[in-house]
Amino acid sequence: MTTRAATDFAARLDQTADDTEAVLGHLLGDGLLADEIARPKRLMEAMRYSSLGGGKRLRPFLVVESAAVFGVSRDAALLAGAALECIHCYSLIHDDLPAMDDSDLRRGRPTLHKATDDATAILAGDALLTLAFDIITRDEIHQDPNVRLLLTRALARASGIGGMVGGQMLDLAGEGRFGDREPVDVARLQQMKTGALLRFGCIAGALLGQASPDQYRALDDYGRALGEAFQIADDLLDVEGDAASLGKPAGADAALGKTTFVTQLGLAGAKQRVSDLIGTADAALSIFGAKGDVLRAAARFVAERKN
Structure with missing residues (x-):
């Protein structure tokens, strides 16, 4: 990535992170929505603790930038991205629990169950999960209810049995x-x-933009390659990184005896696989020409990230 391209990408990533923070801050405010009876203070504080003030917001960024290829409203894409981020944040809360990974540190500060208690953490995760589906069905996302239905189904499948939750079960x-x-x-x-939510971030833009079958397939292929590259890079960081830069304990996978891409491929093999996947992601975007440049930069960012 050239210096200028890296700078432009970083600026766009930072802007989307700021915009996502603002949208989430509004969604997690204390004002009641229609049909809500109350928003318990402890619950809302826990949800905000785990959702605001941290993270690069890569998943919402993928929604925003894949939607931008089709000229979709940024506000609509940000709202869809916020729904995806709620799913991601809920998953981190639950993954950190003693029954799962039993982690004490997340984004450089105590995990939610350490800052509060297990029950509060479980309920905050549950609330973020259900809020995500409240958000993704809102009229502001798209005027066509069929598009909202497709988004909702895609998010459910990425998050659930055959996606993130099923993957966590296989991991355990x-x-x-x-x-x-x-085995x-x-x-x-x-x-x-890991990959299912990242892939959803890419195909969400295609659904919002009512892409052609070829365009949808291109973003699907890109999202799959990006998701695998992201996880391999994460496995490499777990081996080569440190807690200060990662914002969470390093070496956690080794401590749990997990099979990872690094244990299967070795360090050199894992790094080569990341390079190959970035090439696959880049090729998938050829259908979009220069409109795919930001997504190309995102793939390189995933490969080169240090935390």
């Missing part, structure tokens, strides 16, 4: 949580646990 089984360690297909597991 691979650790031997339920008896003997089960792990790392590529499939991570396509579900």
Whole structure:
């Protein structure tokens, strides 16, 4: 990535992060919506603790930039991105719980269950999950209810049994949580646990923009390659990074005995696989010409990130 391209990308990523923060801040305000009876103070504080003030907001960024290829309203894309970010934040809360990864640190500060308690953390995650589906069905996202329906179904499938939640179950089984360690297909597991939400960020833009089948397929292929590259980069950081830069404990995967891309491919093999995936992502975007440049930069950012 050239210096100018990297600077432009960084500025756009930062702007979307700021805009997403503002949208989430509004969504997590204390004002009641129609049919809501009350917004308990402790619950709202916990949801804000885990959703505001941190993260690069890569997933909303992918929604915004994939939608921009089709000239979709930025406000609509930001709202869809906020729904996706609610899912992501809920998953982090639950992953950090003692019954899951038992983590003490997230984004450089205590995890929610450490800052509050397990029950509050569970309920805050539940509330963010359900809020996501409240958001994704709102009229402001798209005037066509069929588009909103497609978005809702895609988000549910990316988040649920055959996506993120199913991937987490496979991960736990691979650790031997339920008896003997089960053989792990790392590529499939991570396509579900991590890749599914990143892929949704890309196809959400195609759905919002009512893309042609070829355009949808291109963003789908891009999202799949990006998702795998992101996870391999994460596995590499777990081996080569440190807690200060990561904002969470380093070496956690090794401590849990997890099978990762690094344990399967080795350091050199994992790095080569990331490079190959970025090439695949770049090729997938050729259908969009220069309109795909920001997404190309996003793929390189994923490959080169240090935290």
